[in-house]
Amino acid sequence: MLAVACTGVASPTGWASPVIVGDVLLASHRDEIHSYNLDDFTLNWTFPADADDIDTVALYGTPAVADGVVFVPTHDKTLYAIDIETGRQVWQPFVAGGELIGGALVSGGVVYFGSNDGNVYALDTETGREVWQPFATGAEVQSTPAISGGTLYVTSLDGSLYALDAATGDELWSFEADGGLPSSPVVDDAAGLIYIGGFDSRLRAIDVDTHDELWSVKAGNWFWTAPLVHNGVVYAGALDGKVYAIKRETGDPVWREPFETDSFIRAAPVVAGGKLIVADRGGHVYGIDPDTGLDASNGALALSDDVFTDPLTILGSGGTENVLIVTRGGDLEQIDPEALITVGRPISLGE
Amino acid sequence: MGILELIGWLWTNGLVVPMTNLLVILATLSFGSFGIAIILFTIFMRGITWPLTRQQLQASRAMQSTQPQIQEIQKKYKDPKRRSEETMKVYKEAGFSPLGCIWPMLIQFPIWIALFQSIRFTLGSTPENMLNLSQRLYPVDFIRTAPPLENHFLWMDMGQPDTTFIMAVLVGASTWVQQRMTTPASASADPQQQSMNQTMLFMMPLMFAFFTLQFPSGLALYWVATNVIGVVLQYFYMGADFDWRRIITISPAAAPDPQQAAGKQQQIPAEAGPENGDGGEAEPGEERPEEPEPKRRRRRRRGRRRR
Numbered sequence: 001m002l003a004v005a006c007t008g009v010a011s012p013t014g015w016a017s018p019v020i021v022g023d024v025l026l027a028s029h030r031d032e033i034h035s036y037n038l039d040d041f042t043l044n045w046t047f048p049a050d051a052d053d054i055d056t057v058a059l060y061g062t063p064a065v066a067d068g069v070v071f072v073p074t075h076d077k078t079l080y081a082i083d084i085e086t087g088r089q090v091w092q093p094f095v096a097g098g099e100l101i102g103g104a105l106v107s108g109g110v111v112y113f114g115s116n117d118g119n120v121y122a123l124d125t126e127t128g129r130e131v132w133q134p135f136a137t138g139a140e141v142q143s144t145p146a147i148s149g150g151t152l153y154v155t156s157l158d159g160s161l162y163a164l165d166a167a168t169g170d171e172l173w174s175f176e177a178d179g180g181l182p183s184s185p186v187v188d189d190a191a192g193l194i195y196i197g198g199f200d201s202r203l204r205a206i207d208v209d210t211h212d213e214l215w216s217v218k219a220g221n222w223f224w225t226a227p228l229v230h231n232g233v234v235y236a237g238a239l240d241g242k243v244y245a246i247k248r249e250t251g252d253p254v255w256r257e258p259f260e261t262d263s264f265i266r267a268a269p270v271v272a273g274g275k276l277i278v279a280d281r282g283g284h285v286y287g288i289d290p291d292t293g294l295d296a297s298n299g300a301l302a303l304s305d306d307v308f309t310d311p312l313t314i315l316g317s318g319g320t321e322n323v324l325i326v327t328r329g330g331d332l333e334q335i336d337p338e339a340l341i342t343v344g345r346p347i348s349l350g351e
Numbered sequence: 352m353g354i355l356e357l358i359g360w361l362w363t364n365g366l367v368v369p370m371t372n373l374l375v376i377l378a379t380l381s382f383g384s385f386g387i388a389i390i391l392f393t394i395f396m397r398g399i400t401w402p403l404t405r406q407q408l409q410a411s412r413a414m415q416s417t418q419p420q421i422q423e424i425q426k427k428y429k430d431p432k433r434r435s436e437e438t439m440k441v442y443k444e445a446g447f448s449p450l451g452c453i454w455p456m457l458i459q460f461p462i463w464i465a466l467f468q469s470i471r472f473t474l475g476s477t478p479e480n481m482l483n484l485s486q487r488l489y490p491v492d493f494i495r496t497a498p499p500l501e502n503h504f505l506w507m508d509m510g511q512p513d514t515t516f517i518m519a520v521l522v523g524a525s526t527w528v529q530q531r532m533t534t535p536a537s538a539s540a541d542p543q544q545q546s547m548n549q550t551m552l553f554m555m556p557l558m559f560a561f562f563t564l565q566f567p568s569g570l571a572l573y574w575v576a577t578n579v580i581g582v583v584l585q586y587f588y589m590g591a592d593f594d595w596r597r598i599i600t601i602s603p604a605a606a607p608d609p610q611q612a613a614g615k616q617q618q619i620p621a622e623a624g625p626e627n628g629d630g631g632e633a634e635p636g637e638e639r640p641e642e643p644e645p646k647r648r649r650r651r652r653r654g655r656r657r658r
Contacts (some may be wrong), residue, residue, distance in 0.1 A: 011479075012477040099476055139499055178495075179498075199496050200492070201495060239486070243489035264482070264485070266482060275462055281482075
């Protein structure tokens with residue numbers, strides 16, 4: 001009975017995206033974050049180390065880095081501050097009231113992050129002390145905050161986008177959608193817009209000045225990933241397995257029809273080698289023509305496992321752009337986007 | 352598609368997915384409260400399984416009415432095969448099938464397991480489960496926009512085990528009451544059988560109370576609700592025939608007097624004579640059935656009259 005009962009129910013495995021800081025690559029898998037030398041992919045350190053006696057459960061939020069400190073949000077409700085050189089903790093970990101699913105954001109000496117307890121926290125990066133009282137939303141905050149011009153933007157599963165004063169945590173204004181907002185807000189300063197995706201299956205553009213919706217696009221399922229803005233076009237994958245391209249001024253579709261993948265899309269798209277690179281849940285990587293929405297790579301590249309993490313662009317050995325993707329199995333794959341092939345052997349994270 | 356894949360597909364799409372969507376709908380109608388949704392879900396499931404429940408209640412009542420004759424058979428026949436044959440004959444004449452009692456219990460297990468999965472999916476205890484939930488919700492805005500659901504109900508987090516032990520006690524107690532109401536009043540003449548009954552009497556409530564400590568409290572809430580509904584139905588069906596003192600007694604009740612019962616119950620069939628049909632003589636080495644203790648019987652009868 002127990003065997004049947006547990007079938008199909010996922011345990012937390014994490015999907016924190018990799019980050020590059022100088023010549024260091026920070027890549028997470030399950031409950032660990034690893035530091036690699038970017039030149040030869042040698043392992044510098046792993047957190048938590050065996051001696052740390054810490055169970056982070058899983059890492060979902062992309063870590064933030066500032067002044068040589070890595071801020072790691074974890075499923076065990078804790079934000080860790082780690083020295084990027086040694087992998088040791090800089091200050092006492094901060095424990096929130098709920099799991100930390102979204103990523104951390106650092107700006108002006110403050111690290112901002114949301115929690116499943118519905119709060120948004122702001123901590124001093126040097127001391128780990130709270131800068132202002134946590135801002136309470138109506139439900140879980142599972143996204144990474146965004147900041148622009150002293151305003152902090154936060155989405156919550158209560159269905160609201162909150163604009164907060166980054167210095168005080170006071171609410172400036174809010175926008176209410178028709179469903180929870182799991183995707184991180186993306187601020188488009190050039191257009192004066194904020195893009196949010198949600199459980200109402202809509203991707204919305206909110207005007208920063210009027211706080212009203214400029215346009216919205218409906219998909220066949222939830223928008224979970226943060227959209228990408230490139231050359232005046234907003235690209236977003238949805239859980240209906242389709243990629244949408246929308247003109248940011250009007251909300252009109254750029255392509256004749258959305259690009260269809262094999263399974264749903266949790267990972268955010270990136271542009272590399274002149275192509276829009278999208279990875280679906282099943283581990284298929286697509287190279288799409290950003291202008292036409294057609295397959296520009298003669299089929300998808302099949303990776304060894306599912307993909308939930310956002311890809312990352314890096315400069316390859318020949319000075320060309322490559323894409324890094326961490327699979328659910330913990331393989332770090334380097335992909336040449338032009339040929340849409342893997343480069344070299346995958347690195348098994350933590351080994 | 353292999354047979355296992357087909358079973359898996361049917362399990363998921365025929366049971367877990369509809370159940371998940373139903374829970375989401377009920378939670379939305381209950382202003383987002385998942386606890387109320389589970390109680391409504393229990394009532395709904397009880398409604399669907401009512402034909403089976405009615406069969407169980409009928410079987411339970413028939414079993415109750417045949418107990419004096421069963422007691423007599425157990426005392427008369429030492430050969431298990433013969434005893435079984437005669438017992439089945441009495442059951443048949445009373446229009447009662449022992450399987451009728453088992454089906455409603457058996458059907459609870461797949462519901463329980465599917466509900467366990469549905470709760471885990473619906474409450475999205477992990478981000479991966481929320482992703483999975485997105486693929487299981489029907490494409491209706493009303494349903495798709497419902498998550499996240501309010502997982503707190505009273506003192507519990509519906510997606511996590513209840514650490515206060517309150518639900519474990521409630522599950523154990525309600526299972527005990529339900530079990531005492533559905534099992535026959537009389538004790539078996541066979542000591543081995545009696546010992547087994549006694550063990551089962553304790554095992555089931557303890558087992559479910561233990562499960563409660565491991566599984567989401569939403570599941571425990573379902574179990575308590577379904578037991579309470581079962582007890583209420585049993586009460587209305589059995590009515591005054593049920594001796595409520597049995598709930599607080601630990602051991603199975605003493606065997607009723609077959610002679611007294613014979614007055615108002617149907618007789619053992621005439622052809623169902625003693626062992627081997629040889630005029631009531633037991634086999635060499637077999638003990639004759641003991642006479643029931645008169646003093647105890649009288650006390651029990653008086654007790655009933657007073658009521």
